[in-house]
Amino acid sequence: MPISLNDFRSQAPLLALLLLMALITGYDPGFIQPTAVLGLAADTAALFIMATGITFVVLIGGIDLSSQAVASMASVIVALLLPDFGTWSVPTAIAAGAAAGAISGVLHTRLRLPSFIVTLAVGGVVASLNMLWSGNRTLNIEAADRAASFGWVIGQSAGIPNEVWVAIAVMILCVVIHRKTAFGRFTNAIGSGESAAWASGINVLRVKIISFALSGGLAALSGVMMAGRLSSGSPTLANEFLLPAIAAVLVGGTALTGGVGGIWRTLIGALLVSVVRIGMTFVGVSVFAQQIVFGVILIIAVAFTIDRSKLPVVK
């Protein structure tokens, strides 16, 4: 079967990932050692989980700019509640994240506000709450509490870091939600053509609200994992994560215009982002310059994946 240009385009992220990995391995064979690969996977886990949440929102044609604030909020909640409530602080933090996402969803659908402005505003409110609750400082997590409640993040099982297991579980769950449930299919339908989805009787508002809640919940989970890893919660813990997470979604090939994409693509996108980051360190690009590269990658990814036929007027 001849490979068309379109096939090539949809496989381009995977090819880019393999090419980059081959290049770095050629530069330093140590990169492909099992321990190094597992380290890379563990580093990517939190980013991937946040990006998976954003994927659902991008699939319906929206965007979530509140993820970093929500993830930081989860870290603050966990750090505050852990001494008194133990492991229960983890589901509490995730529920709070889902609630923040649901609020974005309700405001977006009920008030009919553009998602980027709603999530920007909700992100601001959440960031402010974070600073209020934490007294605007970093909250340390006691070693004993950490050992008791964060075994599922910091340890290893079967030689693989637990973070990777969590990420795999999230991935399987989300692939099933996306591919096998009515909700998942509806997200694609809404992104492909919202008016048609309305007309065919899909409860568009509900699907949208659930997508935002899912994004908030997964952002919170990634924040909890970062808190466990760094052994602290802080109102600015996840501040450097929004750009790489959105870049991971879009680089993986999920289109900003909605309707096209999936969890697998985000996995490839997240790995690509991690490999690029490591690659830059290998090649000797200054840490300070990495944001430039990510900003450019974001723009290039959008330029390639966006479906211009859906945007008669680009705003």
Next chain:
Amino acid sequence: MARLRRFSSLIVLLLIGLLVGSINHHFFDPMNLTRIATASTIPLLMALGGMFVIQMGSIDLSVEGVVAIAAVCFSLLISNTLNAHSIGLWALPVAVVVGALMGLVNGLLQVRLRIPSFIGTLGLGFVGIGLATALLQGNTVRVVDMDVRAVALYRVLGLPLSVWIVGVALIIAHVVSRHTVLGRHALAIGGAEDLARLNGVQVGRIRIAVFALAGGFYGLAAILAVAQFGQGHALIAQGQLFTAITAIVVGGCSLAGGNGSPFGTLLGVLIVVVLSNGMVLMGIPPYVQQGVQGVLIIVAVAMALDRAKARVVK
């Protein structure tokens, strides 16, 4: 009702002022009013630039990055603690040009690559902060050029020079918006892009020019920020995007484009600044402000949105 709506932001500003003043009478001190005027200067410049972009129905999320790179370039060119450059006041136009060039790129991304402005400017904003950080290697540069510091320190008729400069910038923005082809076409594009195109408006060219104009305003904001803080660093405008967008939408610009004015934006900036000044006077922690601004954005956008226009909201 329509008339009431037109003056709503002025009424809100007066109500907030009276409320804060009745709780803490220090609010009406000439000293405090001067402080409010000074605190409004930098946000107003950013909001004026952003306003032109929002009038077209686009959005500019790059303001923090553009101000950062312009401020760092500016402070590295005048007498400073990091290098031996000292071109003095010649650096002023350079900062504005750097801002305008970044704006130009924003416009080109949207017009030539057809990338929605919110994601293009988001990306370029990060590029700007990254460039600024890389230029300084993460450091802060202190500025010792007293001619530049004078912009913030020298007073004319009791007000810092920066307030007068921003007053002139406001009048320029008003003239551009009301009396030039660029300003009128920007509003026409925001009102209905297809109609504007059919009427012979060169939409692409106007859009690029407006983004560049906005960048120029950010460049000016960078100059005032460096003069006021006496230093330049990559996070000099951190959190300002939020203030700017709040001020613009509170000042009566709809995100759909096609309306709003520089004086409306001035009122929006004053509402935000008076609110935060009042919160300081009442002893509320400063970091609550971001949350209050978030709520303000939602309320203002919800009230201003013309829902008849937007059937599918993304």
